[in-house]
Amino acid sequence: MSTLEVRDVSMRFGGVLAVDGVSFTARSGEVLGVMGPNGAGKTTLFNVISGVQRPTSGSVMLGEIPLNGKPVHAVAACGVTRTFQTPVMFWGLTVRESVEVALAARAFGGAYPPLPARELIPCGLGLRARRRAEAEVRERADAVLERAGIGAMASRATESLAFGEERLLELARALAVEPTVLLLDEPLSGLNPDEVDAVIASIRRARADGVAVLLVEHAVGELLAVADRVVVLDHGRKIAEGAPDAVASAPLVIDAYLGDELEAPAGDRGGEARVTP
Numbered sequence: 341m342s343t344l345e346v347r348d349v350s351m352r353f354g355g356v357l358a359v360d361g362v363s364f365t366a367r368s369g370e371v372l373g374v375m376g377p378n379g380a381g382k383t384t385l386f387n388v389i390s391g392v393q394r395p396t397s398g399s400v401m402l403g404e405i406p407l408n409g410k411p412v413h414a415v416a417a418c419g420v421t422r423t424f425q426t427p428v429m430f431w432g433l434t435v436r437e438s439v440e441v442a443l444a445a446r447a448f449g450g451a452y453p454p455l456p457a458r459e460l461i462p463c464g465l466g467l468r469a470r471r472r473a474e475a476e477v478r479e480r481a482d483a484v485l486e487r488a489g490i491g492a493m494a495s496r497a498t499e500s501l502a503f504g505e506e507r508l509l510e511l512a513r514a515l516a517v518e519p520t521v522l523l524l525d526e527p528l529s530g531l532n533p534d535e536v537d538a539v540i541a542s543i544r545r546a547r548a549d550g551v552a553v554l555l556v557e558h559a560v561g562e563l564l565a566v567a568d569r570v571v572v573l574d575h576g577r578k579i580a581e582g583a584p585d586a587v588a589s590a591p592l593v594i595d596a597y598l599g600d601e602l603e604a605p606a607g608d609r610g611g612e613a614r615v616t617p
């Protein structure tokens with residue numbers, strides 16, 4: 341169980357300082373909400389954490405392991421997985437095969453473009469061991485799909501999925517590898533109420549399993565209801581951090597992002613927000 345620590349990270353694109361000296365930690369078994377208006381730097385921050393982009397300065401640590409400077413696949417191998425604003429699908433595979441690929445890639449090493457699991461299992465294993473490995477991967481994939489509530493989709497081609505179904509599959513695939521850190525970029529956008537419930541249930545299960553979940557989401561009510569703590573970005577800077585209720589009622593956050601449209605989140609989620617001027 342490791343803590344993800346973002347230390348004074350900045351990311352500059354030419355004249356745009358997309359992320360400006362941001363620091364925070366995300367602990368094992370907590371959901372950290374990351375909020376902020378369009379262009380605040382949320383996705384860029386995820387890109388830096390997941391190794392898609394190298395920060396201009398600052399560092400990202402997973403426990404004692406520095407993540408910045410590592411390529412995407414090496415960050416993933418450290419247990420950091422993510423989903424994207426637009427779900428990334430493995431075309432040409434079924435739903436089950438998509439999860440099998442993730443499982444086999446973790447066990448035997450991946451390939452890009454993704455290959456069916458049987459092609460990732462080493463040839464040198466021998467026929468019986470290969471068959472056993474294939475059966476195990478398949479069994480695990482079915483268990484993952486059941487757990488995510490999409491077992492009925494297992495045999496469908498990824499090309500046949502509706503947008504919300506793609507989101508559910510992408511999340512199931514990310515969870516299949518039992519990540520330490522899960523980065524979710526707007527996982528609720530475009531979903532119907534049942535799909536929202538399924539994603540929230542998966543997030544809660546991941547937290548109970550000890551995953552550090554970072555959640556970027558514009559559905560503020562849902563974010564505040566599921567997050568244990570919230571970080572707010574604006575123009576690349578962290579402007580607040582704290583318990584959901586406290587952050588949601590901080591004047592700086594209301595001015596920058598929430599306006600007066602926010603409904604109070606359910607339950608007792610009070611506490612102090614540290615506002616960073």
Ligand SMILES: Nc1ncnc2c1ncn2[C@@H]1O[C@H](COP(=O)(O)OP(=O)(O)OP(=O)(O)O)[C@@H](O)[C@H]1O
Binds near residue numbers: 353357376
């Ligand atoms: N590759 C890039 N090159 C140049 N500018 C970029 C690049 N990526 C992001 N930016 C800029 O950095 C800023 C932060 O963008 P980012 O996508 O991280 O914001 P965001 O908070 O995720 O926004 P949204 O909620 O709309 O997804 C924006 O001004 C954006 O235009």
